[in-house]
Amino acid sequence: MLVFWQHGYETTSINDLTAAMGVTTPSIYTAFGDKKRLFLEAIDMYAGSPDDLQQSLDQAATARDAASAMLTAAAEAFTGETTPRGCMLASATASGSTNSADVQTAVADVRRDIIARLTARIDKDVTDGILPVITSSSTLAAMVVAMIQGMSVLARDGMERESLQKIAGCALDGWPDALQA
Amino acid sequence: MLVFWQHGYETTSINDLTAAMGVTTPSIYTAFGDKKRLFLEAIDMYAGSPDDLQQSLDQAATARDAASAMLTAAAEAFTGETTPRGCMLASATASGSTNSADVQTAVADVRRDIIARLTARIDKDVTDGILPVITSSSTLAAMVVAMIQGMSVLARDGMERESLQKIAGCALDGWPDALQA
């Protein structure tokens, strides 16, 4: 997972993987089938269970809190000292040949799922009267995810964690004000 | 440029390039030297002259107008019908092997230049009393560029132009209010 995270899907060779995993080439193929399935398993491990995301969304006091937590966690994860820079979802399949079109859409599906769940969480706050009804939940959710993916790029460029945190906070300044109870 | 834009730097082969350009392999090497220099020329063509960016920044009435124009132009450029989806800077070198580290930093330098110029433009508005002195110009500028790079990811995922425009507008909602004259 770390090697794919660092160097991307197509630009990681089987040789890179065997060296990092300390196993031989046939072992990988008997265990995972092929490179594509190994990558998809790595993506699953990286993204974590959708249920976990759903749980943290549900447990947040407000949708804004949930979005803030996602942005903060991203800034921290993208600058970890024991992991590659940036977001694996953002960089591993950002580009590629036509052979990897299905892998790219698999990663895109993960993003779409995150946007959909965050959109639903925002809708809940609108229904509960916490956010104004004119709020475009899907726009807000997509903005947050776009922000996270963009932060990945700057993290890869070397931007430090504190700067990313400020950017994340800045992006949330446009969040609609909560209505009075 | 279009092929690199579509498929990325390392994941574009010389064969892809000759097919798209309608020339033979040796022609490319006599004209450009090697694949790396061809890519860097394509990046220059894509990014345009820094002077042009500087000029549009200077001509904008306010830094906010300049940022808004950049975001709007990005949403449009990333969904062009005659060009690949997304931003070439964001996707072409988002990941790669260690051989292409210098190419990745070259692209990163382009981004840093854009952030620096936008930061300076915001500082000008602060100096002119249009924006409050507590404004973190570098944070605002980095937020805008991160937003643009993140929009590239969503554009690649298939998001339509109107949605991207809404996201861009949403990101600007957090921009500090102009002071009264």
Added chain:
DNA sequence: TACATTTAATAGCGATCGCTATGGAAAATA
């Protein structure tokens, strides 16, 4: 027309890609 010079295309260089067939050592059964 005969020759020299430049231009560009065919063919192929070594290296590496993802992937797999084959052979030999360790573990389990008899």
Added chain:
DNA sequence: TATTTTCCATAGCGATCGCTATTAAATGTA
């Protein structure tokens, strides 16, 4: 201990990578 079965590493498959040497065609000079 003898035999069978399981396991895994070495070696190499065809294809493609970035790149270039060599050869044929086109152009300019005499």
